[in-house]
Amino acid sequence: MYNPLAVANYFIYKSIDEGVSITPMKVLKLVYIAHGWHLGIRKEPLITEQTEAWKYGPVVESVYVAFKKYGRNDIDAMQFFSKNDKSEFNELLANFNDRALLDKVWEVYRNYTGTELSALTHMPDTPWFTTWNKEGGSLKSGAIIPNAAIRSYYEKKAQTSSEELVNS
Numbered sequence: 001m002y003n004p005l006a007v008a009n010y011f012i013y014k015s016i017d018e019g020v021s022i023t024p025m026k027v028l029k030l031v032y033i034a035h036g037w038h039l040g041i042r043k044e045p046l047i048t049e050q051t052e053a054w055k056y057g058p059v060v061e062s063v064y065v066a067f068k069k070y071g072r073n074d075i076d077a078m079q080f081f082s083k084n085d086k087s088e089f090n091e092l093l094a095n096f097n098d099r100a101l102l103d104k105v106w107e108v109y110r111n112y113t114g115t116e117l118s119a120l121t122h123m124p125d126t127p128w129f130t131t132w133n134k135e136g137g138s139l140k141s142g143a144i145i146p147n148a149a150i151r152s153y154y155e156k157k158a159q160t161s162s163e164e165l166v167n168s
Helices: 003-018 024-042 059-072 082-096 096-109 114-121 127-134 146-158
Strands: 051-054 058-059 144-145
Touching: 003 024, 003 059, 003 096, 024 051, 024 058, 024 059, 024 114, 024 127, 024 146, 051 127, 058 059, 058 114, 058 127, 059 127, 082 096, 127 144, 144 146
Parallel strands: none
Antiparallel strands: 051 058, 051 144
């Protein structure tokens, strides 16, 4: 498992390298989606932090805090707050299997805007939708979206999806 900032920085690295726009909302949703696919395909979490159900979708709080200063603007630099952050990013780069999965997530979702990715996470019966609307998440701050719910959703998605991610 990785610090969510290592995963966020990987997507920011890819966006800068390819000249593809990435906003805080987009990076938040990419981290969540990558975590979901990792749970669904590999049966274990990608990130060390829980995902919370916020009004505008699933949020990994440390990623939100790290990049909120950009507002709705593009993120133009990776964020390392400590030597450990840089070390964990390098650990991710060295793991071929996890890097390959993140590359697939990037390949499939890179051309979506943050708003479009958010819409995907808000669809009925998604883990966020269930937590927010059916399990009282809208009534409390920081309601956790259980990894078991995320895993189940992405396992089903993998079984019925033609997306290339399921073959990674």
